[in-house]
Amino acid sequence: MPTKPPTSQFEAELYSPKQKGESDSWAFLLLPKSASETLPRRGRTSVEGQINGHLFQVRLEPDGQLSHWMKVSEELQASAGISPGDIVTVELSPVLEEPEPDLPQDLSDALAEAPEAQRTWEATTTIARVDWIHWIESAKQEKTRVKRVHSACDMLTKSKKRVCCFDSSGYYSKSLQAPKRADQ
Secondary structure (H helix, E strand, C coil): CCCCCCCEEEEEECECECCCCCCCCCEEEECCHHHHCCCCCCCCEEEEEEECCEEEEEEEEECCCCCEEEEECHHHHHHHCCCCCCEEEEEEEECCCCCCCCCCHHHHHHHHCCHHHHHHHHHCCHHHHHHHHHHHHCCCCHHHHHHHHHHHHHHHHCCCCCCCCCCCCCCCCCCCCCCCECCC
16 A cells, blocks of 8 residues: 655645736646655656645646646636635645656647657656656747657657656756746
């Protein structure tokens, strides 16, 4: 029987992001380093817990400072009765088993056209698939994303199960960071 992962409790301010999609009403909060240090990885990692007593499960994102940030959906804000500017009470712990990531359509299409890459993809761990997808989605420009999808298929075809040269925490490459706050 797996042991229960450590639980972190903290208070944090809920922020509105400076940039978000036209129909998005999400918010975010920054985890204190002490909470991130209890998690199994500095990159994307899934957690479950409560925000002001309301249950959630989300995938945390790295903030580039060896910590994490958490996207708080419009639905969770509504159910918890919270909004940007509020101080919220958070309790979270890593999930016992990382959920399978959503496969982006462009990667799915590319894998469908490369049977060897597809076989390697299916033989990798869930965490490895999270990292592959994170590497692709962290591209800032569309042409870089297209190149990464092609490179991923090429590496997977060569039986490479882990993406190399990618700092999933963003700390060393500074490629990842928390969203800018609307009040900054």
